[in-house]
Amino acid sequence: MTNYFDTIDPIKYEGPATNNPLSYRYYDAQRTIMGKTMAEHLRIAVCAWHTFCWQGDDNFGQHTFDRAWLDHEDKIERAKQRVHATFQFVEKLGLPYFTFHDRDVSPEGSTLKESNANLDIIADLMASEMQRTGIKLLWGTANAFSHPRYMAGAATNPNPDVFAYTCAQVKHAIDVTHRLGGANYVLWGGREGYDTLLNTDLKQEADQYARFLSLLVEYKHKIGFKGLLLIEPKPCEPTKHQYDFDSGHVLAFLERYDLQDEFKVNIEANHATLAGHAFSHEVAYACAHNLFGSIDANRGDPQLGWDTDQFP
Known part of the structure; x- marks a missing residue:
C-alpha cells in the first residue's frame, strides 16, 4: 500500500x-x-469529496493538482487508492471521523447492479480501514445530482423510472452507512428544484419529495438505523431555485408533511451566505426550532455568487 x-x-x-x-x-x-x-464537542470529520476527488480544474481550465491516488487506470483500483489516501490523511490529522458520497469512493457502473457492487467492494475496504485506524463514519450520502439522469431532478423528477432509481441508490447508500456504523445520513437535494417555472409543477414536486422522504424514514426504521437523517439546505446551484432553500424553508416543508420529528439540518456556511443569511443566523435558527443536526464547515468568497467550498 x-x-x-x-x-x-x-x-x-x-x-x-x-x-x-x-x-x-x-x-x-x-x-x-x-x-x-x-x-x-466538535466531532471533526474529513469529507472524501473535494478533498480527494477534485483535481483543481474549473469551467475554463484543466486539472492542476497532481493526485497520485487518481493515477491508476483501473477504476476499482483507483477507488481503493483514494480510500487509502483518505484514511492516511485523516490519521495524520488525528481526527476521529470521515464522510463520503457513494460516488466519491466508488465508480458509477453501467447499471445499478454494477454500481452497487462497486460500492460494496469499497465498503469492505472502508470497514477494514476503520478497524485498522479506529476512525469512524460521521455520515454517508448518495450523489443523486451528477449523473445526466438527474438533470431534471432526482426525488422530484417527473420520470417515475428516475424516481425509482433515486430510491434504489439512496437505499443502498444508507445500507452501507448503516453497515459502517455511521452516525448520520445526509440528503443534499442539488437537483431538487427548478430552472424555470414554465415546466414545473411545484405542488407535484413538493408532494413527490415528501413521499421520497417518507419512504426513507420508513426504511430507516425497518433496518434499525439509529443515526440522524440530515437535510442540507442550499438556495441554488446547480438549479436556479432549490426547494431546501434554507433552514426556515426546510422547517416549513417538514411541518407541512408531518416529518419534523424525523429530520434535522446539516448547515453549510457558504450555503447560508448564498441564501442571504449569516452562518450564525442559520445555526441559531435551527437550534431555536430543534432542527440543528450538524455543520459542514467551509467558507465562501463574498465576491462570487457560487459555492466555493473553501477551507474555513
Whole structure:
C-alpha cells in the first residue's frame, strides 16, 4: 500500500504561539471543556469529496493538482487508492471521523447492479480501514445530482423510472452507512428544484419529495438505523431555485408533511451566505426550532455568487 503522506509528520496541538503551519493552534483534542473533550464537542470529520476527488480544474481550465491516488487506470483500483489516501490523511490529522458520497469512493457502473457492487467492494475496504485506524463514519450520502439522469431532478423528477432509481441508490447508500456504523445520513437535494417555472409543477414536486422522504424514514426504521437523517439546505446551484432553500424553508416543508420529528439540518456556511443569511443566523435558527443536526464547515468568497467550498 502506497503511503501518500510519508514526508509529513502527524499534526499535533502546539498552541496559539506556534509558527508551525502544520500544527493545531487552538484545537487540542483532549482538552476538557464543560465535561467533554474538544474531540467530543466538535466531532471533526474529513469529507472524501473535494478533498480527494477534485483535481483543481474549473469551467475554463484543466486539472492542476497532481493526485497520485487518481493515477491508476483501473477504476476499482483507483477507488481503493483514494480510500487509502483518505484514511492516511485523516490519521495524520488525528481526527476521529470521515464522510463520503457513494460516488466519491466508488465508480458509477453501467447499471445499478454494477454500481452497487462497486460500492460494496469499497465498503469492505472502508470497514477494514476503520478497524485498522479506529476512525469512524460521521455520515454517508448518495450523489443523486451528477449523473445526466438527474438533470431534471432526482426525488422530484417527473420520470417515475428516475424516481425509482433515486430510491434504489439512496437505499443502498444508507445500507452501507448503516453497515459502517455511521452516525448520520445526509440528503443534499442539488437537483431538487427548478430552472424555470414554465415546466414545473411545484405542488407535484413538493408532494413527490415528501413521499421520497417518507419512504426513507420508513426504511430507516425497518433496518434499525439509529443515526440522524440530515437535510442540507442550499438556495441554488446547480438549479436556479432549490426547494431546501434554507433552514426556515426546510422547517416549513417538514411541518407541512408531518416529518419534523424525523429530520434535522446539516448547515453549510457558504450555503447560508448564498441564501442571504449569516452562518450564525442559520445555526441559531435551527437550534431555536430543534432542527440543528450538524455543520459542514467551509467558507465562501463574498465576491462570487457560487459555492466555493473553501477551507474555513
